[in-house]
Amino acid sequence: MGDQDEKQDKKKIQTTRLIILILSALLLFGNNYSFDNPQALQSQIMEEVHISLTEFNYLYSFFSFPNILLTLLGGCLIDRIGSRKSIIIFASLVTFSQTIIAIGGKYKHFTLMLVGRVFLGVGSENLIISQNVIITAWFKGHQLSTASGCIVTLPEIAAALNSYFSPMIYDYTGSITYPLFTSVFVCIFSLLCAILLLFFDKSRESILSQEKLEKSTISSIDDSHDSLNENQQNAQNTLHSQKARLQEIKEFPALYWYLTAICSLCLGIYISFMDDVSDYYQKKFQFKAVEAGKFITIPYIFSALLCPFIGYYIDKVGHRRFFLMITSFLFIIAQILFGSVHVASNEKWIAAIPLIIQGLAFTCYSCVMIPCVQYIVDQKYMGTAFGILGMFESIALFCFPLIASRIVESAEDLQTGYKNMSLFYSILGLLSLFLCILLYHYESSNKLDFIDPNNPLPEEIRKLNEYSMITEEKCSVSEDK
Numbered sequence: 001m002g003d004q005d006e007k008q009d010k011k012k013i014q015t016t017r018l019i020i021l022i023l024s025a026l027l028l029f030g031n032n033y034s035f036d037n038p039q040a041l042q043s044q045i046m047e048e049v050h051i052s053l054t055e056f057n058y059l060y061s062f063f064s065f066p067n068i069l070l071t072l073l074g075g076c077l078i079d080r081i082g083s084r085k086s087i088i089i090f091a092s093l094v095t096f097s098q099t100i101i102a103i104g105g106k107y108k109h110f111t112l113m114l115v116g117r118v119f120l121g122v123g124s125e126n127l128i129i130s131q132n133v134i135i136t137a138w139f140k141g142h143q144l145s146t147a148s149g150c151i152v153t154l155p156e157i158a159a160a161l162n163s164y165f166s167p168m169i170y171d172y173t174g175s176i177t178y179p180l181f182t183s184v185f186v187c188i189f190s191l192l193c194a195i196l197l198l199f200f201d202k203s204r205e206s207i208l209s210q211e212k213l214e215k216s217t218i219s220s221i222d223d224s225h226d227s228l229n230e231n232q233q234n235a236q237n238t239l240h241s242q243k244a245r246l247q248e249i250k251e252f253p254a255l256y257w258y259l260t261a262i263c264s265l266c267l268g269i270y271i272s273f274m275d276d277v278s279d280y281y282q283k284k285f286q287f288k289a290v291e292a293g294k295f296i297t298i299p300y301i302f303s304a305l306l307c308p309f310i311g312y313y314i315d316k317v318g319h320r321r322f323f324l325m326i327t328s329f330l331f332i333i334a335q336i337l338f339g340s341v342h343v344a345s346n347e348k349w350i351a352a353i354p355l356i357i358q359g360l361a362f363t364c365y366s367c368v369m370i371p372c373v374q375y376i377v378d379q380k381y382m383g384t385a386f387g388i389l390g391m392f393e394s395i396a397l398f399c400f401p402l403i404a405s406r407i408v409e410s411a412e413d414l415q416t417g418y419k420n421m422s423l424f425y426s427i428l429g430l431l432s433l434f435l436c437i438l439l440y441h442y443e444s445s446n447k448l449d450f451i452d453p454n455n456p457l458p459e460e461i462r463k464l465n466e467y468s469m470i471t472e473e474k475c476s477v478s479e480d481k
Helices: 003-026 028-033 042-049 053-064 066-079 083-106 108-138 144-173 177-201 203-216 221-238 246-251 254-275 279-286 288-317 320-340 348-376 380-408 414-440 443-449 460-481
Strands: none
Touching: 003 108, 003 144, 003 177, 028 083, 028 108, 028 144, 028 177, 028 443, 042 053, 042 083, 042 254, 042 279, 053 254, 053 380, 066 083, 066 108, 066 221, 066 380, 083 177, 083 320, 108 144, 108 348, 108 380, 144 177, 144 288, 144 348, 221 254, 221 380, 254 279, 254 320, 254 348, 254 380, 254 414, 279 288, 320 348, 320 414, 348 380, 348 443, 380 414
């Protein structure tokens, strides 16, 4: 009877985790759909609202600018009031902001659209932080990379649907009003998912406490004592008796700051390029708007399909430091191809190749880089850690689009301008690769190669000790010589 009850409890926990995973992904469905709305309607917005490429990129720079500071404050707020309340607050703000943008589009009021994008940026980035905190709490030590990969799937599908359908809705209606208000309804759907997520997440404390107590019964006395202490600490964190403070940022390991710089560069390359990719394909490859929209779905669909599998693979093999370098390398290759590929009218399929590599690079970013941050920071500081990461990513996302648009507009022609833009992003990719190499040789970074960095297997510890002994012997021999 006891075994049967235990099986039922495990099944209940697995079912709850699955529901949390699905709702967390749907939570960002409207967010991603709305974020990429201008990209799918780039030429249409520029034509209807009468703005230049640089002014169009303000829609993305204004999205990121307030988050240079507000994500840090938002992360601290999330640690203080809890991820549940934060999710409802920021999901509501996302819906409200997209409504402002849609009204601005209807009345061709560019300033109102910019105001909406500012509020959307504040709500969006902090909503992602809140979601990451919940996912880390539920899945840390339980295939976190797999969970992170699955989380990306539905939001990436949302971005693909936006790229595919928004130009079609515009062609059918002849106005940007209808595709913009479609985003509002998608955001309302995600807000309802946020309310459901809040309901299911209420069982987190009891389920995780029960799970840790079960683990402690099969461990040694010392391990049991540590597990109970950790369980008590988790409960205290959930009750917010221990608050993350700004002065505790200095306690974050150097490894965290390496990862923050790498993540900021890689996400800046991906998002900033995708902001302009519709106009890029229309001007450089002579695609029509709807045709470009269909091609732009490729990296999103590719990421959606591959993320669960790559995340699962990373959870099984570890070796995250190696995959960090692969991620940066893929971003470089994609940008080199974007700048150098020439597409004939009967060979347009060639234009899909850099988009596929771009999608693969973003897949690795989602399944490798973000979980690395989650593994090296204590749960009680997770909101603050992602707030700082969001701050640096926002700096990149504010600066990169403006620099890229200036590069394009200052060139002799658009073909040269877009080629120079790809060169700019390639240089940023090389910088991220250089940081990945530095991280690989950083002393404490080897823990990222463990299958579970927080609970390494005895065999992994033994291999690490053997490697350390060999390294020390080599050093002593070289010193003797």
